[in-house]
Amino acid sequence: MAFLDIKNLEKVFGQNRVVKDFNLAIEKGEFISLLGPSGCGKTTVLRMVAGFETSSSGAILIDGKDVVSKRPNQRNIGMVFQAYALFPNLTVAQNVGFGLKVKGIAGSEADNRVAEMLKLIGLPDLGNRYPFQLSGGQQQRVALARALAPKPQVLLLDEPLSALDAKIRVSLREEIRMIQQQLGITTVFVTHDQEEALSISDRIVVMNGGRADQIGTPFDIYNRPSTRFVASFVGTLNLIEAKVIDPAANRISIGDQAITLKEPLGAAKVGDTISLALRPEAGSIVEGANGDTALVGQVMTSNFLGSVIRTRMKVGTAVISFDMFNSPGLTPPSVGETVTLRFTASDLLIIRE
C-alpha cells in the first residue's frame, strides 16, 4: 500500500473544475514532482494535500489514514513555500524551533534538534540572525529546516526555487534532494521547470488541464512521452506531420522522403496523417547517409546557444530543429545549405493523443 495515496481527487471552483479525477500513489521515501504549466492544477493538488484547500471529492490517505477531514495543523505535513514564509519576528533558530515549540517539545531536546537541522542545511552559525539578514538561498534553506524539524510524515515543496537566481537554484535543488534522501522523507515537489523535475525526482507527474497526463520516471517522461502535451512540454521537441504510405511495413513519408518506423503504426490506413516526435539532440549531420534513418533538408537558421548549436532545417513543409554539440573545430551549417540529418528509427516516436 502506498504511503501517500491520492484517490479520485477533484476540485471545483464555481463552474471551473481545476483538478479532475487525480490519482497518485506515492511510496514511502519517494520524491515526486508535479510538473506542468501555470493553471494546470499542480499547486491546487499540493494545497489539498496540505489541507489549505478542501477537496470537492476524493480521498487523501497518509499511511492508510484519510486526512481530508483534518485541519492543516493536524496533518503532520511539512511545507516549504515559494516566498520562503519565514516569520520575520523570529530568529533563524526560533523559526526552525517553532514547530517543535507548538508540539510542546522544549529545552535541550528542542535545542539539539534545531542545531541538528541548522547543521543539515549548512548554516550552523546563523541561528541568531533574523530572516532579513539572510540571502534568498539561505532563507529557503532555513524554511526547509523549519519544515523538517518537527519530523513530518510528508514534505511538500511549492515551487521553492522559483524566486532564486539560476546558480543558487541548481545548487539548492541538489541539496534538497540530498537531504531528502538522507532523511528518507516522502516528498512532493511542485514545479513548472522541467529541468528541475527531471534532475531530482524519482517519478514525475506531468499535469495538464487538471489531470495527470503521464506518471513515470524522468527517463520515461523524457524519452517515451505518452501524449502530445507531455512530448511538447518536457524538453524541446520537433512535432512532425507525416503521411502513412504502407501501414504493414510501418512506412511513412515526410515531405517526399520515405522512412520506416520502428514502432507499429497500429490501425492507421494509407494516406492517414500521423504526428511524430523527434528530439533535437537525437539527430546528427552526416554526409552521404540516406534511406530509412535520414532526412535531407535545407538549413533555415543556425543559432549558437553556447554548449550547442541549434539548426532549423526544412524538409518538405516540415521544419525540424536539431542540436550539435559545440566544439572549437565545428563549422556550423550555413543558411541555405543542403544537409542530411541522421537518426535512429527508434528516435521517431508516434504521438497518439
Added chain:
Amino acid sequence: MKRIWAWGALTFGLLYFFLPLIGMTNFSLKMRRGEYSFDAYARVLADPKFQETFGFSVMMALFTILFGIFLIVPTAYWVRLKMPGLRPYIEFVTLLPLVIPAIVIVFGYIRLYNTSSWLPLTGTTTGTNLLLMFGYATLALPYMYRAVDTGLRTIDVTTLTEAAQSLGAGWITILSRIILPNVLVAVLSGAFLTFAIVIGEFTMAALLNRPAFGPYMQLLGANRAYEPAALAVIAFGITWACMGLIQLVTRFSKHTRAQR
C-alpha cells in the same frame, strides 16, 4: 526660484502652526506678574482634580487600547485572510465614527443602555465606564483599524498563516506569536493615537458624567485664565510624547530594522 517658493511655503506653515503655540506657552508662563514662572503648571499639577481625572483617562485609554487590540487585530486579520472582498465595506464601517458626531453616538448609548433598558449599563459606575470604553473604542476605530490594516499589508498574511498551520499552530498561536508581533509597530501607532484621542475626549465623558480629563480641561478653561493654557501645553506634550514613542518603537523594532 522654485526653492524660494518651497522655503516660503514651509516658513508660512511653520509660523501658522507654531505662533499660536508659542503665544499660548508664553501666556501660560506669565501667571506671576512681571516675570516668567511655572506657577500655572505647578497649580495644575498640584490640583487633586487634575490627578484624578488624568489618572482616570489614562486607565480608560489603556483599557480602550486593549479592547481595540482584541477587537481589531483579529477582525482585520480575518478580513484580509478569508474575506478580502469585504474589505471596502469594513473600511466604510470603520470610517463612520469620523462622520457621525460623538454626541449622536453617546445619546444612542444612553437611550439603548439606560436604567430602564434590557441592558442597564448606565445604572452602575462600572457599566458606565464600560460604555465609555466602547465609545472611545468606536472613536478610535478609524485610526486603529487603518494602522493595523496597514501593518498587515506589509506582511504576507496568507503565506505566514499557512506556514504556521503546516507547523501545527492553531489560530490563537498564529495570532499571538506570528501576526501580532509582526504588526506590533502598527498596533502601537494605533494605540498611541487612541491614547491621545481618549485623553482629550470631552463629549462622551461629559454626557456619561465620568470624571475624565477632557471635561476637566473644559471646566478649567471656563473658570481660570492661566491654568487652561498650561493644561493645553501639557496636553500637547502628552500627544507629542505619544508621537515620539511611535517613532521610537518603530526605530527599535529589531526585525524591521532593515528593508525586507
